[in-house]
Amino acid sequence: MRWDLINAYIKKYGFKSFLEIGHDQGIAFDRVEIDLKESVDPDETTHPTYSMSSDDFFEKYSTKYDIIFIDGLHEHAQVDRDIKNALAHLNMGGVIVMHDCHPISEECQRHTFVYPGGEWTGDCWKAYVKNRALLPYDMYVWDHDWGCGVIDTNMQRSSELPQLPTIMADMEYAEFVAHPDWMNFVVELPM
Numbered sequence: 001m002r003w004d005l006i007n008a009y010i011k012k013y014g015f016k017s018f019l020e021i022g023h024d025q026g027i028a029f030d031r032v033e034i035d036l037k038e039s040v041d042p043d044e045t046t047h048p049t050y051s052m053s054s055d056d057f058f059e060k061y062s063t064k065y066d067i068i069f070i071d072g073l074h075e076h077a078q079v080d081r082d083i084k085n086a087l088a089h090l091n092m093g094g095v096i097v098m099h100d101c102h103p104i105s106e107e108c109q110r111h112t113f114v115y116p117g118g119e120w121t122g123d124c125w126k127a128y129v130k131n132r133a134l135l136p137y138d139m140y141v142w143d144h145d146w147g148c149g150v151i152d153t154n155m156q157r158s159s160e161l162p163q164l165p166t167i168m169a170d171m172e173y174a175e176f177v178a179h180p181d182w183m184n185f186v187v188e189l190p191m
């Protein structure tokens with residue numbers, strides 16, 4: 001599960017601080033094992049460390065973290081902003097994990113939350129693809145638990161990328177299905 005991946009990176013690099021965007025019921029938060037952990041969520045009933053949106057949090061605070069988990073509002077523009085802001089709030093050698101990068105159907109990844117079938121990934125995958133095209137890091141999606149995208153800033157890009165689109169609004173689910181190489185899915189943890 002997502003916390004296994006997060007805990008594996010904490011152990012690998014000896015990380016000390018963690019931020020989760022999107023606390024919700026604390027299912028992941030409670031299972032992350034690290035010295036300092038904080039969360040941000042605009043829904044105060046979830047009892048996050050900071051009750052506000054991720055945009056407001058990043059604007060207000062300049063704290064840096066070793067590892068940041070992006071799992072707030074699952075809309076591509078928001079996830080893209082969360083990635084940009086998380087990179088700016090990451091300690092040197094830090095890692096970003098982003099949830100819900102592998103939708104299982106077109107409905108599941110609809111832009112707005114109108115999916116009645118349970119899990120809704122939203123279209124986070126589009127922000128992953130854009131950032132994979134633009135960032136200088138090797139990126140992959142651990143293909144478990146709805147797809148966990150990873151940006152490990154210790155891993156400079158080492159191989160040629162497939163042709164990747166960068167305009168999120170133009171990305172279509174049919175292309176996502178036709179081009180699994182856009183995501184770089186892995187089943188085993190490459191660490």
Ligand SMILES: C[S@@+](CC[C@H](N)C(=O)[O-])C[C@H]1O[C@@H](n2cnc3c(N)ncnc32)[C@H](O)[C@@H]1O
Pocket residue numbers: 002020021022023024025026027028029040041042043046052053054055071072073
């Ligand atoms: C899918 S749940 C998070 C699940 C949790 N991360 C876990 O692994 O168990 C999404 C959460 O993001 C919160 N959220 C929505 N918009 C947000 C925003 N702009 N910034 C931060 N959190 C947001 C919601 O209130 C909700 O609690």
